[in-house]
Amino acid sequence: DIQMTQSPSSLSASVGDRVAITCRASQSISNSLNWYQLKAGKAPKLLIYTASSLESGVPSRFSGSGSGTDFTLTISSLQREDFATYYCQQGYIVPWTFGHGTKVEIK
Amino acid sequence: QVQLQESGPGLVKPSQTLSLTCTVSGGSISSDNYYWSWVRQPAGKGLEWIGRIYTGGSPNYNPSLKSRVTISVDTSKNQFSLRLGSVTAADTAVYYCVRGYGFPSFFDYWGRGTLVSVSS
Numbered sequence: 001d002i003q004m005t006q007s008p009s010s011l012s013a014s015v016g017d018r019v020a021i022t023c024r025a026s027q028s029i030s031n032s033l034n035w036y037q038l039k040a041g042k043a044p045k046l047l048i049y050t051a052s053s054l055e056s057g058v059p060s061r062f063s064g065s066g067s068g069t070d071f072t073l074t075i076s077s078l079q080r081e082d083f084a085t086y087y088c089q090q091g092y093i094v095p096w097t098f099g100h101g102t103k104v105e106i107k
Numbered sequence: 108q109v110q111l112q113e114s115g116p117g118l119v120k121p122s123q124t125l126s127l128t129c130t131v132s133g134g135s136i137s138s139d140n141y142y143w144s145w146v147r148q149p150a151g152k153g154l155e156w157i158g159r160i161y162t163g164g165s166p167n168y169n170p171s172l173k174s175r176v177t178i179s180v181d182t183s184k185n186q187f188s189l190r191l192g193s194v195t196a197a198d199t200a201v202y203y204c205v206r207g208y209g210f211p212s213f214f215d216y217w218g219r220g221t222l223v224s225v226s227s
């Protein structure tokens with residue numbers, strides 16, 4: 001299985017901050033990397049697919065970059081509604097695998 | 108707007124079979140472009156992909172669960188289902204049903220999830 005290593009596991013930030021979350025795959029996955037936002041009691045939300053494509057309806061402050069093994073999710077100006085847990089996921093080879101998550105908390 | 112809704116018992120006894128159904132609305136489960144998956148999240152842990160099925164195709168399962176899992180689809184009801192046998196406390200988790208798309212693959216619609224506890 002492809003292992004996905006996400007960092008940091010948690011971070012504290014203020015509204016307006018720029019935030020970056022990284023994800024590293026144990027082998028090359030080309031651009032087959034997706035990012036999701038999870039909030040308690042709500043359906044998880046796809047933010048970014050194929051490394052850098054913004055899902056329809058997702059604010060443009062979210063962006064993704066990377067290819068091969070190293071990827072980054074960036075939130076350019078953190079908003080209150082962005083406090084949540086974020087997961088990366090590789091869609092290259094079955095079994096699909098996820099990172100362990102990054103919890104973004106209010107400072 | 109596609110919506111997915113999980114349903115099924117919230118409590119299952121050890122060694123028994125966990126059964127969940129996902130009802131899809133706002134779109135056809137028979138669409139060629141999509142597959143249908145289950146993902147779970149134990150409390151305090153990360154996400155684990157369980158398996159997927161295409162309508163008219165063979166399912167794929169996570170090898171870690173393959174011996175205990177069955178995913179099936181009922182196109183007449185626009186539903187798909189999960190059965191997980193011989194459950195233990197380690198199978199206690201929030202279970203999500205998910206729509207997946209193509210290759211490279213991603214999950215574009217998720218249900219809200221349902222908590223299933225395994226306890227006697």
